[in-house]
Amino acid sequence: MANSSKKKSGLQRGESKAAFLFCTPAVVLALVFIILPFAMSVVYSFTNKQLIPKVGIETAFVGLKNYIEIFTSKVTVLSFKNTFLYALIVVPSVLVIGTVLAVFVNQKIKGVQVFRLIYFSPQVVTMTVVAVIWAFIFSSNSSGLLNSFLGLLHIAPQKWLQDQHLALPCLAIMYIWQNLGMQMLIILSGLQYISEELYEAAEIDGCTTFEKFIYITVPGLKNTLVYVLVSVIINSLKVFTQVYVLTNGGPSNATTTVVFQLYKAGFVNGQVGYSSAIAVTFFMLVMVISILQNKFAKED
Amino acid sequence: MRTAMSKRKKIIIKLCMYLGYLLIAAIFIGPIVFLFVSSLKPYVQIESDMSNIRAFIPYGDLSLDNYINVIVKADFFKFFKNSVVVTIIFVLLATTINAMIGYALGMLNFRGKAIIISTIVALSIIPTESIIINRFMTVNSLGMLNTYIGLAIPSVAYPMYMYLYYNHFKGMPKELQEAAIIDGASYWKIFTKIMMPLSKPIITTVAIMAFIRSWSDLLWPTLVTRDGTYRTLPLALKSLFSDTYTDWGQVFAFSTLMVIPTMILFLVFQKQFVASVTSSGIKG
DSSP: OHHHHHHHHHHHHHHHHHHHHHHHHHHHHHIIIIIHHHHHHHHHTTBOOOSSOOTTOOOOBOTTHHHHHHHHOHHHHHHHHHHHHHHHHHHHHHHHHHHHHHHHHOSOOTTHHHHHHHHHGGGGSOHHHHHHHHHHHTOOSTTSHHHHHHHHTTOOOOOGGGSTTTHHHHHHHHHHHHHHHHHHHHHHHHHTTSOHHHHHHHHHTTOOHHHHIIIIIHHHTHHHHHHHHHHHHHHHHTOOHHIIIIITTOSTTTTOOHHHHHHIIIIISOOHHHHHHHHHHHHHHHHHHHHHHHHHHHHO | OHHHHHHHHHHHHHHHHHHHHHHHHHHHHHHHHHHHHHTTSOHHHHHHHTTSGGGGSOOSSOOSHHHHHHHHTSOHHHHHHHHHHHHHHHHHHHHHHHHHHHHHHHHOOOTTHHHHHHHHHHHTTSOGGGGHHHHHHHHHHTTOTTSHHHHHGGGSSOHHHHHHHHHHHHTSOHHHHHHHHHTTOOHHHIIIIIITGGGHHHHHHHHHHHHHHHHHOOHHHHHHOOSGGGOOHHHHHHHHHHSSSOOHHHHHHHHHHHHHHHHHHHHHTHHHHHHHHHHTTSOO
8 A cells, every 4th residue: 555655646746747847838928929929018108118229218117108108199090990890890790790690691502502612711711812913902993892792783983991980890791701701600509409390490480580689599608709809809809911011000000009009109109119009999998898898707 | 392392492492502713713813824824815805804794814925935034034933943952841840849849748758847838838929920020130130041951940940840749649659669668679760660651641731831831932032032042933923023124924934834833732732731721820
């Protein structure tokens, strides 16, 4: 008995040592490239740290100055507004159209799988390429692709990406186009958990297709939709690529987003302290959403 | 009579469904078809075709000129090589290093395990974007700017991949490991010879996620590459596109070449591809 427990502790020591070695590479890399930069972001957000140290100006503690600047700088406030607006366009569109599409392709019809894959296929196209394709579609001259199409419907040509009010929705459409098929597939897999009997019962009660959708499909999808909701909110708050490739934040800052702004402040203007403050604010925003999601998930 | 009517009605409904499917398919695949078709046309024709349906039809003066230009003038293969090297380093390391910690957390007993697991969960909330400037500062002070290492390594340790592996290994039968230990196998041997070969599906999932991440990343390469030498494809496409004079033919040919590897991956690993992309939807 004593012998076997001794042997076990020897084994355990070997196990601990092995575990330590297995964890080391990931832990070291996470320390250097995640935890350290995160700590730097928090600390620097209270300083005037510059990317390239300026002669005569030492990095110093500036208290809440950077955070106050976030709320007083017109462009930064606008960047948060734009990001919310972008999410406000993307999230409901993806949820509603994604659900409708999922129900639409949830039929036992020959060839429907092929259509599902086709709807998913924009996901294969890298965002930089998506941006380039849609930039051409949104050409602002009257013979542009979309403008010509609208011309058939007697709608006047638009300036799209050069129009202050349309630029951000255009960037949102690109993301919706790329992302919709994927969310459709997630919702589709959620649909498989709704019992067929519910629909049959509703049929007997004389429910219309629309009523079945509202009273059976949507409540049955609750968990899936919360998951999609949160992931789409968080991902759409990170919008950067289209802005960087196509508009550079313009026209007149109408497409400056949070991530673009923190990139510009830190990397282009070299204000690492200020950029860090934007980054920390952005992180807190994402954290609150994640916590809310966990709370929602626990209620079920 | 009535049944004949309803049969007819059914066929009509079915036809309408297919029509609907096709219309929606056009929206999703139209821009991709447009990209491929336009990459074969000279710039002048792309412009003149864009006001009508011909934009989506391969007709007229089709040639591979754009592709030749992109390869000769725009140096496509230099950037392609950079992207390939960075992506290979990233995928190899991301699949193994995160698997190692996932294995330790899922199958071995040691002190501090619970703390590491909860740290991983906490770290997975941090969006990369919110630490990117200071990650850049770190890479800069390590002297890794403008290197393949600096491009690939910093995002290798990825909380979500760790968690996926951890979950996977937690569910593996412990008996397998115990039997191997009795046979005198080391943990490293158990990991490489038994556990990893049994983990092909999860490795494929993580590898595809890592591939897409690395292949399409634009922000990080923007920060850490100083000149054209280490520029990756998305960055090269951006500068080709932002030239004062945009040659759309070349831009589309470049884009097409850039999309092809992902497309092949999608066609070969359809099921796993969809699974990886949908499961990476939650936290990026």
